[in-house]
Structures are given as structure tokens and as C-alpha cells.
Amino acid sequence: MGSVKLTEGVYWVGAIDWDVRNFHGLTSPQGSTYNAYLVVDEKIALIDSVRPPETEILLRHISEIVDPARIDYVISNHSEPDHSGALGAVMEAAPSARLYASKEGVKRLEKMFRAGWDMVGVGDSDELPLGNKTLKFINAPLLHWPETMFTYCPEAKVLFACDAFGAHIASSERFVDELGIERIMPYTKKYFAFLIASFRKAALQAMKKIDGLPIDFIGPSHGPVWRGEDIPKMLGAYAAWATLQLEPKATIVYGSMWGGTRAMAKAVADGVMAAGLQTRVFDIDHSDLSDIIAETFDSRLVLLGSPTFVSGIYPPMEAFIPYLRIPRDKTKKVGCFGSFGWAGGALKHLTQMLAAEGYNLVPDPLAFNFFPDDAGLDECFEFGRRAAGWAQQESTAGEEKAAN
Ligand code: FEO
Numbered sequence: 456m457g458s459v460k461l462t463e464g465v466y467w468v469g470a471i472d473w474d475v476r477n478f479h480g481l482t483s484p485q486g487s488t489y490n491a492y493l494v495v496d497e498k499i500a501l502i503d504s505v506r507p508p509e510t511e512i513l514l515r516h517i518s519e520i521v522d523p524a525r526i527d528y529v530i531s532n533h534s535e536p537d538h539s540g541a542l543g544a545v546m547e548a549a550p551s552a553r554l555y556a557s558k559e560g561v562k563r564l565e566k567m568f569r570a571g572w573d574m575v576g577v578g579d580s581d582e583l584p585l586g587n588k589t590l591k592f593i594n595a596p597l598l599h600w601p602e603t604m605f606t607y608c609p610e611a612k613v614l615f616a617c618d619a620f621g622a623h624i625a626s627s628e629r630f631v632d633e634l635g636i637e638r639i640m641p642y643t644k645k646y647f648a649f650l651i652a653s654f655r656k657a658a659l660q661a662m663k664k665i666d667g668l669p670i671d672f673i674g675p676s677h678g679p680v681w682r683g684e685d686i687p688k689m690l691g692a693y694a695a696w697a698t699l700q701l702e703p704k705a706t707i708v709y710g711s712m713w714g715g716t717r718a719m720a721k722a723v724a725d726g727v728m729a730a731g732l733q734t735r736v737f738d739i740d741h742s743d744l745s746d747i748i749a750e751t752f753d754s755r756l757v758l759l760g761s762p763t764f765v766s767g768i769y770p771p772m773e774a775f776i777p778y779l780r781i782p783r784d785k786t787k788k789v790g791c792f793g794s795f796g797w798a799g800g801a802l803k804h805l806t807q808m809l810a811a812e813g814y815n816l817v818p819d820p821l822a823f824n825f826f827p828d829d830a831g832l833d834e835c836f837e838f839g840r841r842a843a844g845w846a847q848q849e850s851t852a853g854e855e856k857a858a859n
Pocket of ligand 1: 533535537538598599600618676677
């Protein structure tokens with residue numbers, strides 16, 4: 456049996472993907488799952504599907520519970536192919552099924568599949584009775600596409616939340632408490648930082664809609680299912696991320712061709728740490744961009760180190776700037792440092808680029824010709840300490856201003 460019972464009449468019938476390592480930039484070193492759920496009552500509903508390669512697994516898991524031909528309703532919470540990819544096979548296996556999606560979702564599925572399916576567009580006040588159970592639809596636009604919705608079963612107290620509250624991790628366990636919430640949360644945070652952080656307002660609106668609903672289970676579309684006391688813990692973390700409560704910490708991201716900027720980065724980090732900020736340092740050439748984003752997105756201070764490359768920014772660092780934009784947060788403080796050989800230029804371009812993006816810049820970027828000597832390393836240390844102190848001070852001033 457690969458399917459798993461959540462509660463009476465509600466089953467996980469999705470697929471575990473141990474192999475996937477990248478979702479358009481978001482890495483998944485532990486794989487992922489594509490979660491689909493079957494609600495069995497007088498009528499039978501399938502909620503979401505899986506990627507096309509996992510279609511047979513989905514159908515097999517459904518068949519362990521009911522003949523797929525008996526499915527009456529297919530609910531598409533989100534039309535991205537990791538959840539809609541097997542719909543063609545499902546609709547073939549369930550020829551009497553009607554397909555339910557948000558009104559926007561129906562339009563997308565029509566364009567994506569051009570299959571002439573019997574589809575119904577639903578919204579916030581719509582319900583679908585199954586017999587003793589009901590499915591209620593909750594629009595959750597931008598989590599993570601504009602057409603996305605949640606489906607809620609009040610009698611079973613299950614919220615099917617699609618991408619929201621998900622995590623890319625494959626595991627034999629289907630519930631968060633079986634794995635331990637401490638193990639899951641870094642994956643949940645990374646997922647939020649990369650996919651949801653751009654849509655924080657939408658996340659808060661969706662969370663407001665589900666606030667107060669009796670919920671025993673939250674079934675996301677990726678990773679294990681939340682239940683029991685893990686639910687409020689996760690929702691609390693989500694609320695903190697969605698309101699972008701910046702942590703008193705710094706992330707230093709640098710690139711280096713011959714070690715000058717690397718030496719600077721390490722001394723700068725020592726200065727930041729001496730000022731009392733938790734600090735993480737990433738070499739842009741040897742780090743996973745989505746891991747960096749998981750750190751920068753709630754860091755109060757971000758320091759970027761770039762050597763000069765053809766009078767400009769070191770290309771891997773220049774390519775990183777759009778990723779820094781993902782959380783759409785202009786309250787964090789961003790500073791620059793870097794070494795140069797015969798002519799500078801990186802810091803001028805980097806500063807211009809960041810200023811044009813609207814970031815609050817640490818004053819006086821620090822440049823060195825070739826490698827910093829002992830006195831130079833001391834300067835780097837002081838730059839880090841000063842940047843950390845300035846970021847703390849500016850943030851406190853900003854918070855006081857907001858409070859008044
Ligand atoms: Fe898991 Fe937005 O798809």
C-alpha cells in the first residue's frame with residue numbers, strides 16, 4: 456500500500472520523487488513529493504494530481520482505495536504542471552468526472568490542455584457536497600500562481616492548501632510529526648523564501664481567510680502533512696515570514712577570483728559577528744542560490760563582496776542581484792565591498808544597481824587594491840562592525856518611526 460489514510464474517508468494518493476533536484480532554481484537536495492488527496496464519500500473527489508512522470512503511481516495509489524473510474528469530481532487547486540500534469544490521464548481514467556478549479560484556473564486549464572473537459576469555475580462561497588462531507592473552495596491567488604485556491608473539508612477538518620505550507624523534501628513518512636518539525640522547517644522556510652516571499656500580502660490574505668476554521672490537518676502539495684500541535688507552530692512561522700519580521704542577522708555573499716575579496720569577506724564577517732549579529736557567509740561560486748535566498752530574505756543586513764571584472768561587477772554576483780529582489784523588501788540594509796587589480800569599478804556599478812533598486816545602502820563601500828594586508832584586514836573588520844551597528848541603529852529608528 457502506497458496510499459496513506461489521513462482521517463476517515465481522506466487519503467494521500469500522491470507520489471514521492473526521490474530524484475528531483477531543482478524546481479526552476481529552487482533546489483531540492485532531498486527530492487520532493489507531489490501530493491494528491493482522495494476524499495471518499497457517497498461521491499468521490501480527487502484533489503490535485505502529480506507531474507506527468509508520476510502518473511502511474513497516482514493511478515495505482517487511487518486504485519488501492521477505489522476504481523479510478525468511480526471518481527465523480529477532480530479538483531485542481533493549482534494548474535502548474537507539478538499538480539495538473541497527470542490530469543489528462545486522470546480524466547481518461549474517470550470519464551464521468553467533472554473538473555473543478557477557480558474561475559481563473561478553468562481558463563488556464565483550457566489553454567494548457569485544450570481537452571474540452573467538463574469544467575466548473577468556483578470561488579470563495581462555493582461548496583461541493585459529497586454526501587456526508589463537503590468541499591468548500593477558498594481563493595488563494597498568488598500562492599503560488601494567480602489562479603490558485605485552497606479546498607477545505609469542514610467535516611474532516613482538512614485543508615488542502617496546495618503550494619502554501621509546502622516543502623520540497625521526499626520522505627517515507629507522510630506526516631510532519633513522524634519526521635520532526637525541526638527537520639522540516641528549514642525546507643518550509645526555503646520554499647517560502649523562494650516561491651511565496653514575493654507574494655507576502657497574498658499569503659497574509661489567505662491566512663486571514665482560514666483563520667478560525669477548525670483544522671486538524673493541512674495537506675500541502677509538497678512534503679509531509681501537518682497535523683496536531685505542529686499546525687499552529689508552522690502557521691506562526693509563516694505569519695512571521697509573511698510580515699517579513701527581519702531577524703537581527705547578517706548574510707554576507709561574495710565572489711572572488713584570486714582570494715582578495717574572499718579575505719575581505721572573512722574579516723568583514725568577523726566584524727559583523729563582533730557587533731553581535733548572527734552571520735552566514737556564502738561564496739557565490741560554490742553555493743546554492745536558493746540556500747542563499749533562504750538566508751538573505753529575513754536578514755536585517757546583507758553585505759555583497761565583488762571583485763572588479765572588466766571594469767564592472769563580477770558576473771556571478773551581478774547575476775545574483777535579481778534573486779535578492781525576490782522578497783521585494785526594501786527595508787533591509789545592503790552594503791558592498793570588494794578588491795580590484797588595476798582599475799576599480801565593481802563597487803561603483805554595484806552601488807548604482809542597488810540604489811536603483813531602492814535599497815537602503817550602508818555608507819562608504821570598502822575597496823582594496825589586490826589583497827588586504829594586516830592593516831587592511833583590520834579595516835575590513837571595522838567595516839563589518841560599523842555596517843552591523845549602522846543596520847541595527849537604522850532598523851531601530853525605522854521601527855520607532857513606524858510605531859509613532
Ligand atoms: Fe508546486 Fe506552484 O507548483
